[in-house]
Amino acid sequence: MIFCLGEGKYESKGIGYQKNNHAFNKQVTKERFNEIRDEIEEILKDFKLDARKDWSNEWKKVSLEQWKRIASISEFDKDVVEKIIDFELNLDEEMIEINGKKWSKDTIAEALRHHAK
Numbered sequence: 001m002i003f004c005l006g007e008g009k010y011e012s013k014g015i016g017y018q019k020n021n022h023a024f025n026k027q028v029t030k031e032r033f034n035e036i037r038d039e040i041e042e043i044l045k046d047f048k049l050d051a052r053k054d055w056s057n058e059w060k061k062v063s064l065e066q067w068k069r070i071a072s073i074s075e076f077d078k079d080v081v082e083k084i085i086d087f088e089l090n091l092d093e094e095m096i097e098i099n100g101k102k103w104s105k106d107t108i109a110e111a112l113r114h115h116a117k
Contacts, residue, residue, distance in 0.1 A: 036075065
């Protein structure tokens with residue numbers, strides 16, 4: 001299972017709960033499942049989800065650029081992912097490139113507010 005959940009956020013039943021070869025609550029072939037898994041592992045190669053912490057805060061460490069890359073996977077389902085990560089993804093947010101790295105306007109604004117204190 002990759003980014004799957006049951007009928008409700010904590011439900012142990014339903015389309016996405018504990019089923020092999022599912023991504024974003026969709027049945028996929030074993031080959032496609034492996035392709036999606038490998039792609040997400042590459043996108044999130046520097047991200048480690050710490051199960052001891054609040055997962056919604058941990059998922060916020062994933063950059064907007066990484067979320068956009070995940071969203072480009074054809075099976076991606078924004079509603080399913082948002083229920084799992086427990087916050088809304090703003091995938092239409094404009095990115096600004098500075099020294100070869102892309103930043104969201106919100107990230108830049110927050111850094112400036114912090115720096116100005």
